[in-house]
Amino acid sequence: MKKILMVTSEAVPFAKTGGLADVVSALSTELKKLGHDVRVLMPRYYHIDRTVLKKHDEALGIWLGRGEEWTAVYEGVLPESEVPVYFLDHERFFGRDGIYGHRADEGFKDNAARYSLLSRGAFQLCRMLHWTPDVVHCHDWPSAPACYLLKREEQDKGFKNTKGILTIHNIGYQGEFSLDDAVYLQPEIDMLNLSTLEFSGALNFLKAGIITADKITTVSPTYAEEIKRYDFGFGMDGLLNYRHEDLQGILNGIDYKDWNPETDKFIEPDNFSVNKISGKSAVKKKLQKEMGLPVNQKIPLVGIVTRLVDQKGIVELFRPGFGTMYSICKDMNVQFVILGSGESWCEEELNHLSAELPNLSVYIGYNNRLAHMIEAGADFFLMPSRYEPCGLNQIYSLSYGTLPIVRNTGGLADTVENYDQEKGTGTGFVFDDLRPDVIYNVMKWVVETWEERREDIRKMRKRAMKKRFSWEDSAREYLKLYGE
Known part of the structure; x- marks a missing residue:
C-alpha cells in the first residue's frame, strides 16, 4: 500500500477553474479504490463552506519568508469516496473571492506567498498527522514548489524516502513572479538555488518543480513529446529534454458515471x-x-x-x-x-x-x-x-x-x-x-x-x-x- 499526498490548488467539487480539478479528484478516488492511502491538501478558499468541515484542534505554524504564518486546518472528504481532504484556512491569503485572481487574466499580486504557504504547509500537515507519505504528488505551478522544498529542505527532516512527482496539466501557466518573492521558498539565496528558481529574470515555480521532481508526468503521451519542442515548451523545452528519461505522458480518464448516454x-x-x-x-x-x-x-x-x-x-x-x-x-x-x-x-x-x-x-x-x-x-x-x-x-x-x-x-x-x-x-x-x-x-x-x-x-x-x-x-x- 502506497501513502500518497496530493497537493493541489483545486479539486472538484470544492474549487475548479479547469480540468486539473477533475483529474485530482478522480485520480485520488481511483487510487483509494485500488487500496492505497490517498489524501488531498488544498487551500480553503472563501467560497468553501467550513461549517460542513471538521476543524482540527492544532493549527499549523508555517515559516514563510522572514516570519511564521499560522493557519487552521479543516478536513472534509471527496464525495462518494473515503479520500480525506485537508484545507489550509488562512484568512489573509485565501479569504477572498477568486482562486488565482479576481479575473482570469490577472492573478493576485501575492500568489507567490499564497502558494508557497500551500507547498510548505504540505510537510507541516504531515508532521501534525504523524503521517509520512511515500509520494508527494504536485499539480501544475501552484504546488510545484513542494518538489523543490522536498529536495532542498525536507529530505533531511523526516522525508528521506518520500518521492516528489510533478504533473504538468498545462505548461503555458508557470507561476512567474518577482525574484524578491523567492524569499518564501529560500530565505537565503545562493547561486545554486537561484539557478533552480529563476527563469528569464523571474521566479518560476514550475521550473523549480521540473528540476527537482523525481518524476514528471503530463496528461497525454503526445503532449509529453510536444512540450520538449520549442514551439510547445513555453521556454521549458530545454529542461524537459534534459530530463526526458524522467518524463512520461499518462492519459487522463473520464468519469463514465457522469458522461454515459445510457444513464445521463x-x-x-x-x-x-x-x-x-x-x-x-x-x-x-x-x-x-x-x-x-x-x-x-x-x-x-x-x-x-x-x-x-x-x-x-x-x-x-x-x-x-x-x-x-x-x-x-x-x-x-x-x-x-x-x-x-x-x-x-x-x-x-x-x-x-x-x-x-x-x-x-x-x-x-x-x-x-x-x-x-x-x-x-x-x-x-x-x-x-x-x-x-x-x-x-x-x-x-x-x-x-x-x-x-x-x-x-x-x-x-x-x-x-x-x-x-x-x-x-x-x-x-x-x-x-x-x-x-x-x-x-x-x-x-x-x-x-x-x-x-x-x-x-x-x-x-x-x-x-x-x-x-x-x-x-x-x-x-x-x-x-x-x-x-
Whole structure:
C-alpha cells in the first residue's frame, strides 16, 4: 500500500477553474479504490463552506519568508469516496473571492506567498498527522514548489524516502513572479538555488518543480513529446529534454458515471446505447428546437463546447468579419451549436454570427445541462485546438457517438483515430494544420462523408462508443511510476 499526498490548488467539487480539478479528484478516488492511502491538501478558499468541515484542534505554524504564518486546518472528504481532504484556512491569503485572481487574466499580486504557504504547509500537515507519505504528488505551478522544498529542505527532516512527482496539466501557466518573492521558498539565496528558481529574470515555480521532481508526468503521451519542442515548451523545452528519461505522458480518464448516454440524467427519457441508438436522434431534435435551429435530422449538427481563448483555435475559427465559420455556414449544409465564454471580442463575434446565420446558434456562458445535450445530440464535435494537453470533450463525444473533429495535437491525437475510407477505420476526423483553409476543407470532408457515406458514419459511431478511457487504467500507470 502506497501513502500518497496530493497537493493541489483545486479539486472538484470544492474549487475548479479547469480540468486539473477533475483529474485530482478522480485520480485520488481511483487510487483509494485500488487500496492505497490517498489524501488531498488544498487551500480553503472563501467560497468553501467550513461549517460542513471538521476543524482540527492544532493549527499549523508555517515559516514563510522572514516570519511564521499560522493557519487552521479543516478536513472534509471527496464525495462518494473515503479520500480525506485537508484545507489550509488562512484568512489573509485565501479569504477572498477568486482562486488565482479576481479575473482570469490577472492573478493576485501575492500568489507567490499564497502558494508557497500551500507547498510548505504540505510537510507541516504531515508532521501534525504523524503521517509520512511515500509520494508527494504536485499539480501544475501552484504546488510545484513542494518538489523543490522536498529536495532542498525536507529530505533531511523526516522525508528521506518520500518521492516528489510533478504533473504538468498545462505548461503555458508557470507561476512567474518577482525574484524578491523567492524569499518564501529560500530565505537565503545562493547561486545554486537561484539557478533552480529563476527563469528569464523571474521566479518560476514550475521550473523549480521540473528540476527537482523525481518524476514528471503530463496528461497525454503526445503532449509529453510536444512540450520538449520549442514551439510547445513555453521556454521549458530545454529542461524537459534534459530530463526526458524522467518524463512520461499518462492519459487522463473520464468519469463514465457522469458522461454515459445510457444513464445521463440530462437527456432523460431519451437515453441511448451503442446497440439502441435511436434516442440520439430524439436528443438532436430537442437540441435543435431549444437552440432555435431548423429541426431536420438530415442536416449534420456540429457541437462546440469550449473556453473562448487563443489555445482553442478561436482566432482561426471565429476571426471577425467574413471568417472561417461564416464561410462554412454559408457554403455548407450544416448546423452549429456553440457553448462557451472567454475573450470579449470572440463573444461579440459569435453573437453577431448567430444573428446573421440561421444555421448557427450560440450560448455565451456555461450550462452543464446544455453541455450534456450538445455532447449527446450533436452528430460531430469540433475541437481545433492550437495545443491540448489532454482534452476531455473529445472523450465525452466518443462515449455519445458524437464523432470528434480534432487537430492532431496532444491528447486529441492520442484518443481520436482518423477516418480512413479505404480501410473502413477511424473514430473521428483528424487534421494537422491550424489554418482557416484547412479547417474549412476538413468540414467540407465531414459534410461530404455525412451525405455520401452514411453507413461509414454509423460504423464509426459504433466504434467510438465502444472506446473506453478509464481512470483505473490511468491510476495503475501512476502506481507504476510511484514504485520506480
